[in-house]
Amino acid sequence: MYPQSLTNLIEKFRLLPGVGEKTAERYALLISDMDELEVQGFADALIDVKKNLKHCRICGNLSDQEECSICKNPDRNHRQIFVVQSAKDVIAMERTGEFRGVYHVLNGLISMSKGIGPDELNIDELIHRAEDCDEIILATNTTMDGETTAMYLGKVIRERCPNTLVTRIAHGLPAGGLLDYADEITLSHALSGRKKIG
């Protein structure tokens, strides 16, 4: 019922995650109210991302250059590698400011249900890097696919690089998390991961 050009734009916005008809309409109507330069800037930013963004050839993280800023940084500990599913996880971890090692981004997870095997992920390069490092920290999510991937990686790296320490990040109650609101899997992780105090 909208004019063709607006209908087209609404359809494009619907491609974004979690955007339904109403939200796409609101976005498209806002665009139609923006001034021409702003809209041109938006369109250019879309094209630029596609043109300039690549995966770092070392760790697979998103980067405007061949190697990402973390891999190029000589102040980071390149013998400690934090393995994650996607570039978003790198940002989340960097925000803590606690980690001084480097990353490896798998760009996906091994998934039986989606038919994704180890060959389709950035895993060969990780095994290659593991030979030359002290610790591989597996930080894939605690979903079914995340656990499967962590188990697979742990096994392969221990076989190929027996001198490299392989660890998994801790799982348990989140900060401020209440016991009676926690789900069973979180609670079971919290119990099995308990530490001696005092």
Place this chain on the structure above:
Amino acid sequence: MYPQSLTNLIEKFRLLPGVGEKTAERYALLISDMDELEVQGFADALIDVKKNLKHCRICGNLSDQEECSICKNPDRNHRQIFVVQSAKDVIAMERTGEFRGVYHVLNGLISMSKGIGPDELNIDELIHRAEDCDEIILATNTTMDGETTAMYLGKVIRERCPNTLVTRIAHGLPAGGLLDYADEITLSHALSGRKKIG
């Protein structure tokens, strides 16, 4: 912390209504995963909207042409005009399939708080159209600004075109609305707008 091109795109997405940092990140990361043709199509759709979309010169509705499809339709009753705030409201009303008249889109509301006066809205044209029609239905929202605008329009049109009927759409309980969940203003509208039955 993201590469520059991705940061730019995240900033652009944050211009959209209700989009915060996290959502903009998710949108931008999805774009970086799309194939090049899809992204080009998205960018073209943005530019197209800006290039092709205009306000219908009769009613102010959004259109790809000088006159919108409703104003050009000879089967509509051009002597009955439904006055709304924005193009979204036209679509909402058209979805009911109940209205066979035409529209007038003000593209805003008179607003004391935002300093928007009648001269900044599509009102002169409405008064001009009102001279030649049977009924003006005021359908601005029941917000403070919506009521102010309806009151102003009602007064001006009655003065200038005393032969034109001016009506306001009914306000009351929505379909399926429960009495004890309704706010006071809705209930007070429902009471004052009550009709004789039987």
